Amino acid sequence: MTFSFELLTEDTHTAARAGMIHTPHGDIPTPVFAPVGTQATVKTLTPTDLQELGATLILSNTYHLYLRPGADLIADFGGLHKFMQWPRPILTDSGGFQVFSLEGLRKIDDDGVTFRSHIDGSYHRFTPESVIAVEEKLGADIIMAFDECPPPQDYDYNIKALARTHRWAERCQAAQTRSDQALYGIVQGGIFADLRAQSAEFLAALDFPGYGIGGLSVGETKAQMHEMLEVMHPLLPRHKPRYLMGVGSPEDLFECVARGVDQFDCVLPTRIARNGAVFTQQGRVNLRNARFAQDKNPIEADCHCYTCRTFSLAYLRHLLIAQEILALRLTTLHNLHFMLDTMRRIRQSILDGTFEEYKNRFLASYQPVKSRQ
C-alpha cells in the first residue's frame, strides 16, 4: 500500500489538524481543497493551469465518466491521469450521490441501484462490486465506497439506509483488487447524532485508510452540519484523513477545519465563476454589476492570480456582458486561486499555532451569502 497519512500538527484551540497524505501520484498537504473535474476536466482549465494554481488533488465523478466516455476507454488509456493528462493525485467519488439525486430515474434495493442515464435514458445498475470495478478502471489515488445518500431529516429512512451503507462498505472492501488505491469508507446518518456516532464507530472498526463524511451540505442548517462534525470528531481514527464531501464555501473551510476536517471538494468556486460571481475577502460579488463598468482595479488588489495581476474589473465585466468564453476561464482561475490560497494559509496558520486568530480575522471580514444558520 503506497498510501499513507501523516498527522503533523493538531491545533490546541480547535480540532484543526495539519498533515500530509502520500499517494502514488504525489503528496497532498492537508487540509486540502480539491477542485472538481466532473467529466475529466476542471471546467475551462488545463492541467497546466491547475498545476500553476497549486492544486494538489482534484475530484472526478465516477457516475459521469462511467456513462461517458466509459471506464473501459479510460482504462485503455492507462487510467484517468493519463487520459486527462493530470499528473497529480485524483479522487473519484462512487457515483452514489449522483445516482441517488436522479429522482424518479432510479430504484434502490439491498443489492444496489438501477438507474437511467441523464444523457440518453438508458438503464444501468450500480452495486458496491460494480462501482469498485469502475473506480479501479479509472485508477484514481483515492476511491470512495458506494453509499446511499438519504434525505438528511428522515430518521426512519436514515436507519435503513445506514444499514445498507454499512453492508455496502464491507462489500466494497471485499471487492477491491488493486493495492495502489486508497478506499475511503463514508460515514452517513443524516442530522442524527446517534446514527452519525454509530456509523463512525462501525466504519472505524473496518479500518479504512481514510473516511468520507457524506450526506451533509444537502439541505440541513450550518449548525446541524457543525454539530454532526463535532459528534464524529472523537470517534473517527485520529491518524486517518477525514474528507467532508461536497463542501464547501470559503467560510465552510474555516468552520469545518476547526472541527477536524482534512479534505474538501466543492463545485461552488467553479460553478459560480461561470455565472460571473467571484470571491473576495469581503464576500462574494457579481462582476456583471454595473458599478464595475468603469472600474480600473482588479478583483482584489493583493491577489496574485493571473486574472488579478492582468485585468481590470471593467474588462472582466465587458467580457461577461459580451458573453465571451474567456470571462469564465478568468473568473474560474480567480475563484480556485482564492480557495487554494485560503487553504494554504489555513494550513500554515495551523502549523504556526495561529489558526484560530486567522479564522476570526477572515470571518470578521468575509460576509457569507445568506443561508440557513
Add this chain to the structure above:
Amino acid sequence: MTFSFELLTEDTHTAARAGMIHTPHGDIPTPVFAPVGTQATVKTLTPTDLQELGATLILSNTYHLYLRPGADLIADFGGLHKFMQWPRPILTDSGGFQVFSLEGLRKIDDDGVTFRSHIDGSYHRFTPESVIAVEEKLGADIIMAFDECPPPQDYDYNIKALARTHRWAERCQAAQTRSDQALYGIVQGGIFADLRAQSAEFLAALDFPGYGIGGLSVGETKAQMHEMLEVMHPLLPRHKPRYLMGVGSPEDLFECVARGVDQFDCVLPTRIARNGAVFTQQGRVNLRNARFAQDKNPIEADCHCYTCRTFSLAYLRHLLIAQEILALRLTTLHNLHFMLDTMRRIRQSILDGTFEEYKNRFLASYQPVKSRQ
C-alpha cells in the same frame, strides 16, 4: 510617424513578398496572419496564450467595440492595448463591413450610414469623420478607412459605391489627428478589373501608409478573387503593405501571398474551432467524428502546439461531446498555431527562395473544403 514598412525580399517565381512592418507596439514580420479579437478578446484565449502562439498582430472590430463597451470607456483606459492587456500591435477595421452587413437595419447616404445596433436596436450613425474619431479613441496601431462594401457582382452599384468609398477615403485622411496610427485606404471594386484598377490607382495617389483590399471573399469565386489580386498587384505601391481583409483559409494564405498580399485576418480558424473542426496538413477534420473515439494520437504528430503536445484525439473528442468549454480553447489553440506556424514557414520560404516549392507541397497534401472554384 512611427509606422513604416520594409520590403525585404520579392520572390522571383511569384509575386510573394517578405517584409517587416514597424509600429509603436513592435514589429510585424510579413506576410502575417492576424487572429480576430472581435470584442477585445480572441475568443477563449488570454493575451499570454496569443504571445506564446507567436501572434504579432491581432484585429479588433470598431463596430462591436463602439457599441460595447464603448470607445470612450476604452480611451479612458488608455486605449485598447491597455484595456485588453495585449502589448503587441493591433489593427481595427472601420466597421464598414459590419454595418453594411446589417441588411434591413441600415441606410446609406453620401455622407455616411445610419444603422441600428444588433444588440438593442438603438440608432447610430457612422461617417468617415466619426469612424476615425472612434478608431483614434481605440488607439490601434493600424486603422482602416471607412468604406462601402457593395455586393461584388453588381457593376452599376459598384461604380456608385466606389465613388463614395474614394470620397470617404479622402475624408478619413483629412479627419485623422493622431500621428502614431497608420491609416490604410481600402481598395474596392467588386469583381470588376476596371474598377479595381481605378480604385488602386486613385488610392495609391493619396499615399496611404498601407492598403486594405476589401470586398473579396464575400461570395465571389476563388478564381475571381485571384484575378482581382493580379489586377491590383502592379498598381499598388510596391513599398506599402497590402492587407487582404477577412481572408482566409490555409490554402488562401498560399494563393494570395503568391499574388502579393502581405497581411491577412480571418475568423475561420477560431470560429470552426468552436465547432470542433481543426486544421491538419491533409485538410480540415471534425473531432466529433466517432472514428476518433479511441484514438490515442494527437491531432498532428509533429505539431508543437500545447494541444498536440498534451492531449489525445479521444480526450479532445470526449470534451467536445461532453460540451466542455476546455475543448473550444484547445481546438482554438491548435488552429491558430496552424495558421501562424504556416505563415512563419511561408515567410521563411520566401526569404529562402523556396516559396513556390513549399506552396506546391502544401497544396498537394492539403484538401480544401469544397467551395466554388
